[in-house]
Amino acid sequence: MSYEESDWMKDSWNRVTGRAPRSYYVGSNPSSKLSNTVVPTEQTQTSTVSFNGPMPTPGALATFDLPERGVTPEFEMPEMGEIPTFEAPLYDEGKISKMAQQQAAPGLRNLRTAVQSGLSRRYENPNVQRMTLRDALAGYGQGLEEVMSGARQSASTEYATKYAMEYKAAGMNWEAAVQTVRDKYAGQMEARKMEFQAELDEVNQVYAASVQAESQRVAAENARVMSIFDAAMQKYIAGATKTTTTTQKYATADSATKNITRHPFYGYGMPGWAK
Numbered sequence: 137m138s139y140e141e142s143d144w145m146k147d148s149w150n151r152v153t154g155r156a157p158r159s160y161y162v163g164s165n166p167s168s169k170l171s172n173t174v175v176p177t178e179q180t181q182t183s184t185v186s187f188n189g190p191m192p193t194p195g196a197l198a199t200f201d202l203p204e205r206g207v208t209p210e211f212e213m214p215e216m217g218e219i220p221t222f223e224a225p226l227y228d229e230g231k232i233s234k235m236a237q238q239q240a241a242p243g244l245r246n247l248r249t250a251v252q253s254g255l256s257r258r259y260e261n262p263n264v265q266r267m268t269l270r271d272a273l274a275g276y277g278q279g280l281e282e283v284m285s286g287a288r289q290s291a292s293t294e295y296a297t298k299y300a301m302e303y304k305a306a307g308m309n310w311e312a313a314v315q316t317v318r319d320k321y322a323g324q325m326e327a328r329k330m331e332f333q334a335e336l337d338e339v340n341q342v343y344a345a346s347v348q349a350e351s352q353r354v355a356a357e358n359a360r361v362m363s364i365f366d367a368a369m370q371k372y373i374a375g376a377t378k379t380t381t382t383t384q385k386y387a388t389a390d391s392a393t394k395n396i397t398r399h400p401f402y403g404y405g406m407p408g409w410a411k
Contacts, residue, residue, distance in 0.1 A: 180383040187376045192368035198357035203346035209335040214324035217317040222310040225302040232288070232295045240287030247279040 182381045194365040195361045198354045205343045206339040211332045216321040220313045235291035236287040243283035
């Protein structure tokens with residue numbers, strides 16, 4: 137029974153024994169021919185890359201400097217006009233007295249007429265004349281008191297009604313004057329609010345524009361720095377040198393022959409090298 141010898145078998149046999157090529161088997165089994173995938177040498181490749189000079193580093197990046205905000209305007213309260221003081225109409229007792237006299241005038245005329253009529257009578261008896269005069273004077277005093285008291289009460293009632301109307305009118309006028317002052321102040325306050333908001337918006341707009349300008353400056357500066365760094369890195373990589381080293385290792389005569397066994401009928405074999 138014979139088998140075709142591989143090139144490696146032939147080469148290995150010639151290098152080890154110096155004899156004619158023979159077939160290789162494992163142990164005493166002629167069917168276990170050595171695998172053709174086994175190679176006689178070991179080859180190693182090592183690649184190294186050398187760069188010229190130190191690796192470039194990026195420049196310092198720009199820092200963001202927060203702009204200063206402008207002076208915030210202060211809200212100034214408008215001044216309110218003077219609130220008018222309520223002045224109640226004067227309660228005039230003199231008017232009451234005058235009205236009482238006017239209302240008592242008819243009663244007084246009637247009273248004087250009655251007294252004069254009684255005094256004009258003549259009596260022959262002096263005592264009767266004195267008594268009549270006394271009664272007339274007493275009646276006049278009582279009548280005068282009643283007339284004046286009634287006139288005073290009537291005048292007071294009439295004046296109180298007129299005074300109440302005057303007081304109410306004065307109160308309405310005062311409330312209208314107060315409301316006028318308040319309305320004017322409210323208009324001034326609204327106008328001041330609008331002015332303040334416009335001033336505040338102007339400060340905020342200037343500040344926002346400053347922040348945006350600073351952001352754009354930082355972005356542009358950092359883009360410039362990174363562009364320079366990228367160009368330096370490309371140049372650094374392009375200037376690198378790549379070196380590849382190949383190393384081969386061959387089996388020696390001792391290592392190749394110590395596992396060779398002689399088959400009594402089919403020649404030599406290398407146990408452990410076959411699949």
